């Protein structure tokens with residue numbers, strides 16, 4: 407226990423180095439002394455977006471993100487306080503963030519086996535600092551993705567990994583044979599126009615009454631859009647950008663466009679709202 411304590415403390419003092427290239431969609435960020443020290447000096451976890459860090463001629467601006475969690479002993483089922491600090495190339499706190507889909511920062515939390523998903527909006531307390539309390543239900547590894555856009559910068563995704571102590575089992579990630587998921591708000595069918603790597607893919611969600619099967623056209627806006635879709639690869643390396651084909655609508659269909667960057671399994675979480683309640687439907691597809 408002493409050894410472990412020491413490790414946590416040591417890590418907590420190490421500056422956390424996440425270098426984000428805001429000149430391109432993506433960003434890479436390194437781990438912030440979470441769990442395994444070996445990851446401290448490795449930038450670049452998210453591999454998908456713009457990892458060739460040279461956008462010809464475009465001015466690149468570095469951002470630094472620092473993730474910290476309290477307490478250092480992270481236990482399953484206990485509340486953690488996350489602080490996320492965002493600074494510019496000179497280390498000065500970024501002050502202004504554009505509002506995107508009604509929020510300054512969107513935080514996605516995913517467990518290693520993709521079975522746990524959360525989408526929250528940390529509070530901006532000023533001076534580049536966002537705060538969020540999180541309760542992670544089981545032990546194991548989680549990846550956090552923060553989506554934000556400092557004013558004057560490009561849309562940015564930063565990520566980190568957090569290790570939580572406690573029991574856990576890993577659920578296998580299995581491709582859906584039938585792409586229909588039912589909640590008490592809707593039976594949702596997903597059609598994917600193409601699962602070919604590198605091509606344009608259109609995702610069409612169709613909403614039906616879970617009891618009668620009748621088409622639904624009373625979806626409500628969620629975060630200012632017909633829905634919010636997050637897609638992550640099984641290895642947690644790829645966080646896909648997804649755009650609604652039409653921003654607004656009420657059903658029975660909602661369409662989104664994306665591109666699968668590499669072969670493999672992906673989990674797609676669609677979030678929609680009806681009767682004042684947000685519901686989430688997960689699907690698993692295989693790109694090849």
Ligand SMILES: [Cu+2]
Pocket residue numbers: 509511512513525526527629
């Ligand atoms: Cu959000």
